[in-house]
Amino acid sequence: MTTTAPRASKPASNYTADNIQVLEGLEAVRRRPGMYIGSTDQRGLHHLIFEIVDNAVDEAMAGYCDKVIITIHPEGDVTVADNGRGIPVGKHSKTGLSAVETVLTVLHAGGKFGGGGYKVSGGLHGVGASVVNALSEAMDVEVRQDGARWTQTYARGVPQTELKKSGKVAKDDTGTIIHWAPDPTVFETLDYDFDMLVQRFREMAYLTRGLMIQFIDERGEGNERSFYFDSGIQAFVRQLNRTKNPLHADPIYVSHETEDASVEVAFQYNESFGEILYSFANVIKTIDGGSHVTGFRTALTRVLNDYARKAKILKDNDPNLTGDDVREGLACVISVKLSEPQFEGQTKTRLGNPEIKGLVESAVGNALSQTLEENPSIARRIIDKSLTAARAREAARKARDLVQRKGVLEGSNLPGKLADCSETDPEKCELYIVEGDSAGGSAKAARDRRNQAVLPLRGKILNVEKSRLDKMLENEQIRNIITALGTGFGEDFDISKLRYGKIVIMTDADVDGAHIRTLLLTFFYRFMPEVIEHGHLFIAQPPLYSVTRGRNTTWLFDDRAREEYFKDHSDKGVSIQRYKGLGEMNAEQLWDTTLNPENRMLLRVEVYDAEVADELFNTLMGDEVAPRKKFITTHALEARLDI
Numbered sequence: 001m002t003t004t005a006p007r008a009s010k011p012a013s014n015y016t017a018d019n020i021q022v023l024e025g026l027e028a029v030r031r032r033p034g035m036y037i038g039s040t041d042q043r044g045l046h047h048l049i050f051e052i053v054d055n056a057v058d059e060a061m062a063g064y065c066d067k068v069i070i071t072i073h074p075e076g077d078v079t080v081a082d083n084g085r086g087i088p089v090g091k092h093s094k095t096g097l098s099a100v101e102t103v104l105t106v107l108h109a110g111g112k113f114g115g116g117g118y119k120v121s122g123g124l125h126g127v128g129a130s131v132v133n134a135l136s137e138a139m140d141v142e143v144r145q146d147g148a149r150w151t152q153t154y155a156r157g158v159p160q161t162e163l164k165k166s167g168k169v170a171k172d173d174t175g176t177i178i179h180w181a182p183d184p185t186v187f188e189t190l191d192y193d194f195d196m197l198v199q200r201f202r203e204m205a206y207l208t209r210g211l212m213i214q215f216i217d218e219r220g221e222g223n224e225r226s227f228y229f230d231s232g233i234q235a236f237v238r239q240l241n242r243t244k245n246p247l248h249a250d251p252i253y254v255s256h257e258t259e260d261a262s263v264e265v266a267f268q269y270n271e272s273f274g275e276i277l278y279s280f281a282n283v284i285k286t287i288d289g290g291s292h293v294t295g296f297r298t299a300l301t302r303v304l305n306d307y308a309r310k311a312k313i314l315k316d317n318d319p320n321l322t323g324d325d326v327r328e329g330l331a332c333v334i335s336v337k338l339s340e341p342q343f344e345g346q347t348k349t350r351l352g353n354p355e356i357k358g359l360v361e362s363a364v365g366n367a368l369s370q371t372l373e374e375n376p377s378i379a380r381r382i383i384d385k386s387l388t389a390a391r392a393r394e395a396a397r398k399a400r401d402l403v404q405r406k407g408v409l410e411g412s413n414l415p416g417k418l419a420d421c422s423e424t425d426p427e428k429c430e431l432y433i434v435e436g437d438s439a440g441g442s443a444k445a446a447r448d449r450r451n452q453a454v455l456p457l458r459g460k461i462l463n464v465e466k467s468r469l470d471k472m473l474e475n476e477q478i479r480n481i482i483t484a485l486g487t488g489f490g491e492d493f494d495i496s497k498l499r500y501g502k503i504v505i506m507t508d509a510d511v512d513g514a515h516i517r518t519l520l521l522t523f524f525y526r527f528m529p530e531v532i533e534h535g536h537l538f539i540a541q542p543p544l545y546s547v548t549r550g551r552n553t554t555w556l557f558d559d560r561a562r563e564e565y566f567k568d569h570s571d572k573g574v575s576i577q578r579y580k581g582l583g584e585m586n587a588e589q590l591w592d593t594t595l596n597p598e599n600r601m602l603l604r605v606e607v608y609d610a611e612v613a614d615e616l617f618n619t620l621m622g623d624e625v626a627p628r629k630k631f632i633t634t635h636a637l638e639a640r641l642d643i
């Protein structure tokens, strides 16, 4: 299946005008890869895989493909094989080249032309396979079609051979295999993140019912995952609810198709207080929602209120349930597919198409009213849950009014424990949230008071997963954090008022420290996700050991570093000291290792996948103690390095 592609050589000499255009296109991609794939780091590297897999997913959505296999080889080259129709080998009318060569060398030509019905195309940005080709030192393609096997090879986007027949296959054996080696002169890394890719492939499989996605990682020890969901997004919703108690046995499922678009929604209530909603347009996650989400929410609120009135659960002078009320405990997946999605907003993660709102609204409205009529006991449970939410919201509002009247949550009334900095530009300011008064004392002495503020927390903060909004505000540690941040809270939260560009959680490098860190992460994740999403939250890394050799001191941040160090320095005259807590370091040491921007190591907290995070927090905060203990001691934290 995999062949080794040859090295780059000079392109053929008989240029045509089309040829020159193609070469210029590929050259533009190589000059500014970021314009086409976002970046040349790991994310960009992953992007290559998604571009190619998206073509196979398109083929599956069109009903021609039910299996795609992705293999990462030990050297970082990748093969994507599908059993679709195979890229057509015939001449493409516009380019005069084979369709294969057109798809692989002409920008924006991936699966977007050709006929029949409304054509849905996945693709993160739909730049196509030609971009992957341009950024690969070698690519080879194999197509099986009409009983023949065809192959062609490329180097940095330039064909090295003609598309030629290279054998026979069974008449019904069709498909495309694309193998490429990313150009190491373009990419900063050839290291793929298995878990991140798994996450996306799982998501693709949920959203493309009936498609088997097999992912093989041949690097290192090797690893393999396969995803196939017969019930598509219904399975997705069951998965979202699997650690929760559902209010009804099966997700409510809505599916509706018109000439130009399809709508699929699945949702199921659970006993929790949170809302999980994932929305997609053409298999692309729309983090900022958009018209499909608005349509869904409008229908949900309207239909539940209508039903509650008709069934006399809501009395004449009861106020309507609000959108927030009816979404408490909701797990929902919305997937729309349309031929010309408009992605809006700065990050292009919101669906614009206005016509989709009405389409989703009427489809969900009809299906939900029918479900409620047919299942009055389910209807009753959902509405009771919403009524409880309404009452809790009222209690929370009162609690907040009370503290707000006292000015407790306002920046003008900073907590007494906070040692603030003198800098006034929030961008430059850093807030260190430190565990315990003694560590707080060291940090206050060690910091650069111009731009580093310190807020010590006393003991453990409460377990936020189990707490509701009103309970949160009764906790002094939480109130101190909110006040110091200056953003307000709940419905009044405003990220633009954040007083610090970096918020750094600094806890001891032990199990207690890990626990407090997790509680803080949970707090931010649940109640101020914007702080994480905007990249403001960090974790400090104090060292575990200092090793002194003569006049040189080396800081070691974990046991692996210690082992490495002693592998290289087995001589005598080395003294090692283990730090148990931040409080054991003197101010100078703490500055050197943990606070000084020149030396310190900060981990930026990224909720690169809310689903993973949700699971993490459920494991950590759920009622079962054993998995939590295990998790804390093995993983401690999920964050990426940012030095």
Ligand code: 0RA
Residues within 6 Å of the ligand: 052, 055, 056, 059, 082, 084, 085, 086, 087, 088, 099, 103, 109, 110, 111, 112, 113, 114, 115, 176
């Ligand atoms: C039909 C037509 C075209 C391409 C494909 C199918 C196709 C492309 C890929 C890429 C990977 N696997 C594939 N399987 C099928 C040509 C473009 C068009 O006319 O739409």
